Amino acid sequence: MSIEARLESLGVTLPDAPAPAANYVPFVVVGPLVHVSGQISSDESGLITGKLGDTMDVAAGAAAARRCAISLLAQVRAACDGDLDRLARVVKLTGFVNSTAEFTDQPKVINGASDFLVEALGDAGRHARSAVSAASLPLGVAVEIEGIFEIR
Template identity: 80%
Template sequence: MSIEARLAELGVTLPDAPAPAANYVPYVVAGNLVHVSGQISQNEAGLIKGKLGADLSVEEGAEAAKRCAISLLAQLKKACDGDLSRLKRVVKLVGFVNSTADFVDQPKVINGASDFMVAALGDAGRHARSAVSAASLPFGVAVEIEAIFELA
């Protein structure tokens, strides 16, 4: 089954790849690797803001992380000139969680992105990962995630 068909089964339509918010490029293709810049939590209504451990639940954070993963795939699609079938695998995700000093469930939050990648991509979605806390993130968003993808 194609990636686009899996996404449709999950009820997900990839948005246009978000434009960078500063002086950087959204992705860099180096050999067969695509390095995608950090994607911040946002949905159709706008930015998903808040601090885990104060404003948002783990479940809300996981949904924010899933939205980051959707943006990562949108950037990958753009990097592949619209052809997601070129994806061989997700190599690594690095997730940053805007959280209080005593919040310890960063892995559960970033699971929202990891679980989505596996649901959308099957075994090609399994990846190495880091999940870390941040005192704040750009624009006050809840989550930011960057990724490395391998192309066939």
């Protein structure tokens, strides 16, 4: 089954790859690796904003992280000229969580992205990862995630 078909079976349609918000490129391909710039939490309604430990709980943060993962896959599809089946594996994610100083469940928030990628890609979705706190994130978003992916 193709990756796009697996996503469809999960009820996920990838959006067009989001455009960069400043002076950078959305991804860089170096050999078999695609380095994807940080993708901020957003959905069809717009930005997903909030601060974990204050205005958002872990479940809402994990849902925001899942949306970041969907945007990451959209960028990988663009890097592969529209052929997402060239994706061999997720190598590494770095997740940033807009959270209070007291909030310590950043890994649980970023699990929203990790769990989704494993669900969508199977073993190819398993990856190395960092999950860190940020005092604030661009535009007040709840989560930002960057990634490294191996392509064929």
